[in-house]
Amino acid sequence: MRRQAVQRTKESGPGGPRGPVATRAQLLDAAAVVFASRGFHDATVREICRAAGANVAAVSYHFGDKGRLYSAVLRETGRRAALIAAPVRDAAPANPPAKRLGAFVRSMLSMILAEGPASLHGQILAREMIDPTAALDQVVAEFMRPQAEHLQGVVRELVGPKVPAADVRRLALSVVSQILFYKHCRPVLERLYPGECPGAAQLDELTRHITAFSLAALRGLARPGSKRRALEP
Amino acid sequence: MRRQAVQRTKESGPGGPRGPVATRAQLLDAAAVVFASRGFHDATVREICRAAGANVAAVSYHFGDKGRLYSAVLRETGRRAALIAAPVRDAAPANPPAKRLGAFVRSMLSMILAEGPASLHGQILAREMIDPTAALDQVVAEFMRPQAEHLQGVVRELVGPKVPAADVRRLALSVVSQILFYKHCRPVLERLYPGECPGAAQLDELTRHITAFSLAALRGLARPGSKRRALEP
DNA sequence: CCCCGGTTCAAACAGTTGTTTGACATTTCA
DNA sequence: TGAAATGTCAAACAACTGTTTGAACCGGGG
Numbered sequence: 001m002r003r004q005a006v007q008r009t010k011e012s013g014p015g016g017p018r019g020p021v022a023t024r025a026q027l028l029d030a031a032a033v034v035f036a037s038r039g040f041h042d043a044t045v046r047e048i049c050r051a052a053g054a055n056v057a058a059v060s061y062h063f064g065d066k067g068r069l070y071s072a073v074l075r076e077t078g079r080r081a082a083l084i085a086a087p088v089r090d091a092a093p094a095n096p097p098a099k100r101l102g103a104f105v106r107s108m109l110s111m112i113l114a115e116g117p118a119s120l121h122g123q124i125l126a127r128e129m130i131d132p133t134a135a136l137d138q139v140v141a142e143f144m145r146p147q148a149e150h151l152q153g154v155v156r157e158l159v160g161p162k163v164p165a166a167d168v169r170r171l172a173l174s175v176v177s178q179i180l181f182y183k184h185c186r187p188v189l190e191r192l193y194p195g196e197c198p199g200a201a202q203l204d205e206l207t208r209h210i211t212a213f214s215l216a217a218l219r220g221l222a223r224p225g226s227k228r229r230a231l232e233p
Numbered sequence: 234m235r236r237q238a239v240q241r242t243k244e245s246g247p248g249g250p251r252g253p254v255a256t257r258a259q260l261l262d263a264a265a266v267v268f269a270s271r272g273f274h275d276a277t278v279r280e281i282c283r284a285a286g287a288n289v290a291a292v293s294y295h296f297g298d299k300g301r302l303y304s305a306v307l308r309e310t311g312r313r314a315a316l317i318a319a320p321v322r323d324a325a326p327a328n329p330p331a332k333r334l335g336a337f338v339r340s341m342l343s344m345i346l347a348e349g350p351a352s353l354h355g356q357i358l359a360r361e362m363i364d365p366t367a368a369l370d371q372v373v374a375e376f377m378r379p380q381a382e383h384l385q386g387v388v389r390e391l392v393g394p395k396v397p398a399a400d401v402r403r404l405a406l407s408v409v410s411q412i413l414f415y416k417h418c419r420p421v422l423e424r425l426y427p428g429e430c431p432g433a434a435q436l437d438e439l440t441r442h443i444t445a446f447s448l449a450a451l452r453g454l455a456r457p458g459s460k461r462r463a464l465e466p
Numbered sequence: 467c468c469c470c471g472g473t474t475c476a477a478a479c480a481g482t483t484g485t486t487t488g489a490c491a492t493t494t495c496a
Numbered sequence: 497t498g499a500a501a502t503g504t505c506a507a508a509c510a511a512c513t514g515t516t517t518g519a520a521c522c523g524g525g526g
Binding site for chain 1: 272274275359360361363364367370373374378381402403404407409417418420421422424426445446447449450452453454
Binding site for chain 4: 256287288289290291295338
């Protein structure tokens, strides 16, 4: 009663190297949902298959085992994240750095604050950060490192050439930390300030706040001597 | 061979409501280690009991079940965190707000960057934020809310009375986010910049950076009109 | 027609999980 | 000493885990 004669593609001949795509794709979608809500270890193959309307043996048949299914989901995660982030990085490199910083914050926040199916992969990434699996290396290399280097470039433009590279890196981390916070600490925020937890509707407001906070900090620290002043009480 | 005639307290009479403390305490310590490294679901009662040198039935006998053992660990977590944070909040309320901000950042960072046994409860808290259990409510109420309100008080002093309360809250969140980042994203940092991941040795440097960044932002935003200027490109 | 590669299925597999059991040990109080 | 409370233990429990098995199904090509 759960799957009524799933649509089968006609081009899936038995001789072709690729079998019917339906079950495999449904398995991937269902796995993303379950992995996102339960985590890798707590997610069960049976629950994934039940959600996909497939037999328990389907995971073993189509992916080999649970771990390789997770890897496939995470590969899709990285692919989607890169698709969202790449255009923001490449577009309008001649824009003023303040504007580019705002665009970066907004695109990353839109991933963080996503709701519904779009939020699945962000949730999986958040779990992967605290409880990494072997698949994290690939995500860092393909998605996070380009993001980090882009942001460092923007920060460099804002603070000028005199600031050491190590400081630029720390400054960039202070920016992203404000964004990721609303993903990692959402359960805490929901309990601290019930009812006013930022969702997709607050994208504009949050973008404005984080960008303004970061710009004020970067401009203040770029002024020579201000760093020392900020330190001494 | 693992536990040689554990020290038994004389005052543990059968009539008293509390039995011998040894096994129970060792169970608590071992559970903190295992819960911190594996998470609640992936941690097994058998591993905890093995680490504690106790029988598998000990958890059921002393705590009822695995869930109540976890609650007991988290209660201890909140207690220790409050013990570290409370003196920083209460001490020297007459100090200049910049200095109090630095003290707050430092005390929180010292928990975040802790290594060895001291890091266990921070690790457990980090997990609880992403994968909350029913026990998170108590931790938020007893530890995190006082911390948040203290920080908002400091921020209020720094930005003056004209800034709306909602903005003060967002500003305070931008400060703590920079601190928690080094806990939540440590696995990512280790892969992005191998070998130079901040540990307890970088406590001073990180405190300086986050405090300076936040102070520059707060002072910049406190200047009237600066917020609008920061927004427009 | 029948066979064949690809796919699905119910059933079973071996292993691990949290928890319980009943016997045994130790201590305390009468 | 005897009885009762308190704690510990090896063993077993039922439930669940990921994975495998062998039979069934299905569409086309011989």
